[in-house]
Amino acid sequence: MKLSRAMTRFDTQLRADGKSERTQQAYLRDLRKLRCWLKRDVDVSTIIPDTLARFLADGHGELRSALTVNRTKTALRVFFRFLSDAGYLSENRARLIRSTPTDRRVPSYLSIDEARKLLDAIANSDSALAKRDHTMFSLFLGTGIRLGSLVALDASDLNLAEGTATIKTKRGREETVFLNARLCRLLNRYISIEGTAASTPFFCSRNGGRLGARQVQLRLKHWLQLAGITKPLSVHCLRHSFATRLYAKTGDLHLVQRALGHRHITTTEIYVKVEDKALRKALANM
Numbered sequence: 001m002k003l004s005r006a007m008t009r010f011d012t013q014l015r016a017d018g019k020s021e022r023t024q025q026a027y028l029r030d031l032r033k034l035r036c037w038l039k040r041d042v043d044v045s046t047i048i049p050d051t052l053a054r055f056l057a058d059g060h061g062e063l064r065s066a067l068t069v070n071r072t073k074t075a076l077r078v079f080f081r082f083l084s085d086a087g088y089l090s091e092n093r094a095r096l097i098r099s100t101p102t103d104r105r106v107p108s109y110l111s112i113d114e115a116r117k118l119l120d121a122i123a124n125s126d127s128a129l130a131k132r133d134h135t136m137f138s139l140f141l142g143t144g145i146r147l148g149s150l151v152a153l154d155a156s157d158l159n160l161a162e163g164t165a166t167i168k169t170k171r172g173r174e175e176t177v178f179l180n181a182r183l184c185r186l187l188n189r190y191i192s193i194e195g196t197a198a199s200t201p202f203f204c205s206r207n208g209g210r211l212g213a214r215q216v217q218l219r220l221k222h223w224l225q226l227a228g229i230t231k232p233l234s235v236h237c238l239r240h241s242f243a244t245r246l247y248a249k250t251g252d253l254h255l256v257q258r259a260l261g262h263r264h265i266t267t268t269e270i271y272v273k274v275e276d277k278a279l280r281k282a283l284a285n286m
Contacts (some may be wrong), residue, residue: 001088006044010082018172019261020148030075044083049096052076054081056097070099102197107270114229115141121227129206133219135190136203139239142183144242144260146170147213147235153202155191175261197254240271247271 005030013144024102035041035054056073081096098140110118119141122134140148151169154155167230179187194204201210220235239260257268 001044002041002049003031003035003038003044005039006083006088007035007079009086009088010079013082013086018170020170026071027075027078029178030072031079033072034063044089047093051081052094052097073097107240108231108233108237109244110141110229110233110237110266112245114227115241115245118227118229122166122223125226131190131193132196133202133223135186136216137220137223138183140235140238141242143177144239145177146215146239146248150214151203151211151216153199153201155202158187158202160188169261177259183212189245243268243271257279 007050009026010031011024014027019072034052034055037053039046055271056069076094077092077097079090080089084092091258106252119134119138122130122137127133139145143165145165145167146169148170152168153165158179159165160179163181163184165177165179166174167177169175175188202266203211205211205215217235220238224230224233241258243260246259247253250256253272256271260268262268
C-alpha cells in the first residue's frame with residue numbers, strides 16, 4: 001500500500017475514533033513531512049525503523065523544539081501502530097521511537113483576581129449575550145472542561161439535583177464532572193431565563209443553533225479586552241486556570257488528575273511547576 005493511501009485510511013480511522021480535528025490535522029501534517037522527505041510516494045512496507053530514525057535525525061535539527069519533535073514522534077508511533085493493528089504491516093515499524101526528554105512550559109492561566117475581573121466584566125454588561133457568556137465562562141472556570149466538551153453539552157447532560165454534568169471527552173468517551181453549589185445555582189438561573197428544553201444544546205448561538213468553538217474563542221477575546229486583561233489567552237487557558245487553582249487549594253495532584261480526566265499523572269505534573277513559579281515570585285517580594 002502506498003503511503004498516501006495509508007494516510008487516507010489512517011485519517012478515516014482517526015475520525016472513526018472521535019479524534020479532534022486539531023489532532024487529525026497535526027498527525028497528517030507530520031506524516032506529510034515524512035512523505036516529502038522520502039521524495040516519492042513509497043510503499044509503506046519499504047519504510048523500516050532505520051528509515052524513520054534517519055528522517056527524525058535529518059528533519060529535526062537542533063533548532064527545532066523538543067515539543068515539536070515529540071509531536072512528530074507521536075504521529076509516527078500512532079500511524080505505524082494503526083498499520084500494524086489493521087494488518088497492513090506485519091509489525092510496528094515505529095516501535096523503537098522514544099520521546100525526547102523535555103521541560104514542559106508553564107501554561108498560561110488567569111489568576112484568581114483576573115478570573116474574578118473577567119466574570120465581573122461580563123456580569124456588569126447589558127449585552128444581550130452577557131447572561132449566556134457569564135454562565136459559560138463560569139462553567140469553564142468552575143470545572144476545567146475542554147472547549148469541545150462545552151459546545152457539545154446538551155441540557156439533558158446536566159443533573160443539577162445531584163450536582164453533576166455528563167460530558168463528552170476528546171477521546172469520545174463520557175465522563176462525569178462535579179458542579180459546586182454556586183455553579184448549580186447559576187445554571188439553574190440560566191435555565192429558568194432561557195427556558196432551555198432537555199433535548200436542546202445548552203449553549204446556543206444568536207440564531208438558536210449550537211454554539212461553535214470559534215464563536216466561544218471570539219467571545220472570550222471580547223470579554224478579556226473589556227476586562228482590561230491584556231495577556232494572550234485561549235479558551236484552553238481557562239482549563240489551566242481551574243487546574244492551578246484546584247492544585248493551590250488541595251496540593252493533591254491526583255485530585256487534579258481526576259478533575260481534568262487525565263489518563264496519566266505525568267500530564268498533570270505541569271501544575272506543580274505553576275506553583276513553583278508562584279513560590280519564586282512570592283519569595284522575591286519578601
